[in-house]
Structures are given as structure tokens and as C-alpha cells.
Amino acid sequence: MARIALFIFSILICGLRAHDSTRCDYFDSVDLTNARKLENGSYVFQGILIPAEYTFKHVENQTSIRGCVCEIKPCINLCSPAVDSQGSLSWDVKMKDGNVVNKHLEDLFALQPGSNMQCDWYYDFDPANKSEDMWELLENGSLAVPHAKPSPILPKQMYCFVFHVNNGTLIAKNCIRKIRPYDFPQNYTQIGYFAVMAAFLWLSVISYILWKTLTSKGSHCLLAETGCKKYKLYVWGTATVLLVVSVLADNFVSKSKWKPNFGAYSGWIATDSVSALIYYYGPMSLLIFGNITMFVLTAVDLIKTGITIQIKSV
Secondary structure, eight states: HHHHHHHOOOOOOHHHHHHHTTOOOOGGEEEEOOOOOOOOOOEEEEEEEEGGGGGEEETTEEEEEEEEETTTSSSSSSSOOOOOOGGGOOOEOOOOOOOOOEEEEEOOOOOOOSOOOOSSSSEOOOTOOOOOGEEEETSSOOOEEOSSOSSEOGGGGEEEEEETTTTTTTEEEEEESSSOOGGGOOOOOOOHHHHHHHHHHHHHHHHHHHHHSTTTTTOOOTSSHHHHHHHHHHHHHHHHHHHHHHHHHHHHHHSGGGGGGTSSSSSSOTTSSTTHEEEEEHHHHHHHHHHHHHHHHHHHHHHHHHHHHHHOOO
């Protein structure tokens, strides 16, 4: 029995390690297929040296090498996949000390070509004609839009740039979704997360009850009123704790790869990020492992019981 449990646990750990091959958030990385590779395994992307330990093969596309360029240099998204024609564009950037400095964008940022943001539509900021569309590019790659709601700071996954080199203009496009991130009362992603975790917790309760009922460890009070209250407290309490921890991390953790990113890239959490191990795959794997263990224990006990009955009948 111990060997079976160890085997199942090993499979789950291998699955987690396979997913952990992504060093950073997928949207904080770039495709290095056409980048220059050095002998030591490093890559050069837009003049930025990406060490070998900052590269990975994406779990869903093992032939694609990606580099965590945004961990080396702040990134900004480009709406267009082409960057060769952008030239050397200068723009006013608000630095951490509050000063606004005119800088070459490629000196401060890594330009992520071809944004993969999942948007319902884009809103073009028009500061020349609308005062509420005024924006400032910050040193960390975020966009400061004083009149934006629910937050005046748009992270890089919420906007992209279109360059017009001929007239030296930079157009910012806001990524609009029907389900807005960081807006808890309307964020169905967080409600869905709570429901999914609660469903798997209830499955673990069912597995536990079946194990106790169908084996020699059974008890007539498993489904009594007191027992049901304990199960409800376990399920709803654990699901609530998981949700609260995830929401707090989503709002207060600075690095994107450690945040669940509710609705940031889709109608779910960021499953391509290592953070999914903490908020999703980790808890789910533990619950599945527990369910499988109780199933195996129940099956073994039933088999032993059947053998005993056969021996007695003989």
C-alpha cells in the first residue's frame, strides 16, 4: 500500500516539476527562436543578454525557447509583432524620483513584440483631444492614467503601444475586457476559482465518507448533523482561505510571476505562471492525491474482505 501511495505521489510531483519549467510568467517572456544564441547557452535579444538560467521551454510548446527578459529589464508591449522598423524612438518617461526625462525607449525597456493580450477590444487613448486620456509612461513599464478606473496605474499587460516613427508619436491602446481585472465585485474569475476549489474539497469529503463507510473503519455518525457541520466548515472555510490568500497576493505581491493574476490574461488565473503551483495546481494536487489514496485504501480493504468471505464460505 505504501508503495502505491509513493508511486502516485511521485507522478504528481513529476507533473508539478514539468509545469515548474517556466521560470517566469509567460507574458514576462519573449520568443528566442530568432535571437542570437551564445556558446554558453545565453541569448542576445534586442541587445539584452539573457543568461541560460533565464530561459525555458514552454510546457505547451517544447520546441519554443523563451527568455525571461522582463526579469532583466522592464518591458513594454507592442501591439504589432514587427519591431525592426521602430527605429530609435525617444519619449518622456517619469522616473522613480518623480522627474520626467526624455529617453530612448530601447535604452530603458525591452520591447515585447506582438502582444498576446486577450482583449475584447482596444481603447485608443487620445490625450490631444481628451483631458481624461492623459497618460505618462513610468520607469517600471506601467502606464499612469490619472482618470482610469478602478486603478490609475495600468500594468503592462493592460495596454500596448503603436509607434508612428514618421511623426514621432506613440499611441497607447488600453486593453478592455468584459471581465475587468482587479475589480472584485464584478470579477467572476475569483468566484469561479472559489467554486472550483470548493467542488474539489467536497469530492475529498465524499472520498473520506466512502472510505470510512465501506471499510472496517466505518462509523454510523459520519453523516450525522454534527459531522455534516464539520464537513461544511472544512469545505467552505478552506475554500475561503484559499480565495482570500489569492486575492491578497493578487493585490499586494509586486512580482507578476508570484501573483495568481485573476482575469489578467483570460477568464481564469495565470496557469502558465509558476504562481499556479501555489494557488491552483498545488492545492488541487494535494486533494487529488488524498482522493486517490482513499480510493486505493477502500479498494484494498474491499478486496481483503472479499477474500475473507470466500475463505469462510469454503
